[in-house]
């Protein structure tokens with residue numbers, strides 16, 4: 001179980017946006033459903049999609065390399081694709097058929113503040129084999145992301161992350177303050193987070209990386225967690241501490257050294273969760289817990305101590321509470337612009 005967090009210092013400062021850095025950022029994959037101009041798949045057509053087209057200009061690479069910027073699918077990225085992006089400027093159409101659902105924002109983080117003000121607390125590195133902090137060299141929203149590294153093995157688990165504790169939908173500002181119950185969401189929540197993972201080996205059940213942890217437990221022991229792990233040679237996201245795990249046929253691995261959007265539907269009333277990666281369904285799971293609310297979460301580089309070489313960047317993490325049932329478990333669910341308020345904030 002995670003140990004108690006304590007305050008860490010932050011040395012991040014403001015940085016001017018750099019076009020050169022943007023152009024060098026790895027491209028996310030897959031346009032969103034019903035919105036071909038959204039090359040990056042974040043349900044908005046904006047400057048990132050224009051840059052994706054410019055970065056991919058010319059003939060498409062051979063499969064299986066992606067060519068997402070070829071929005072008309074003719075095998076070449078050219079002015080026609082650029083015009084489609086410019087003509088599709090703005091938010092993608094929000095309809096339930098396209099997976100866009102009514103929801104209220106609960107919490108979000110784009111790391112632009114360069115501190116843990118939006119969290120219950122951040123964790124300081126537990127030893128010299130870990131680093132945790134903020135980065136300005138790769139990002140999804142304007143200038144900053146969160147970066148954690150593991151550089152050598154330790155007897156204890158590595159923990160490079162921030163954590164949340166809720167009282168109802170309200171974030172508690174310190175883990176010293178108790179909570180009597182977390183987020184109550186009869187229609188479930190959607191959690192979205194972006195990850196950039198680099199590791200030179202494949203994981204195993206005893207050498208694992210955990211990208212997200214959630215628990216109904218409000219105490220400092222973090223009992224009854226559910227985690228999303230990479231823990232075998234398939235390098236697929238796996239729900240752990242659940243009753244059953246069901247992968248879709250040909251479920252994709254976590255792509256390495258590129259930004260990957262993970263979307264998770266979690267419903268503690270129904271005891272189910274579903275995971276999409278870059279808009280593609282990966283896996284579902286069933287679980288049973290003694291209460292229906294979600295009290296604590298953490299994301300980041302939570303890894304077994306025998307790992308000795310991992311870099312993880314994180315971006316744009318959000319929790320929204322659905323106001324209508326999710327009925328289509330194939331299409332990635334998303335919410336209307338404005339539901340998640342902090343993305344891109346300076």
Ligand SMILES: [Ca+2]
Nearest residue numbers: 038040042044
């Ligand atoms: Ca986009």
Ligand SMILES: [Ca+2]
Nearest residue numbers: 070072074076
């Ligand atoms: Ca084209």
Ligand SMILES: [Ca+2]
Nearest residue numbers: 110141142144
């Ligand atoms: Ca950011």
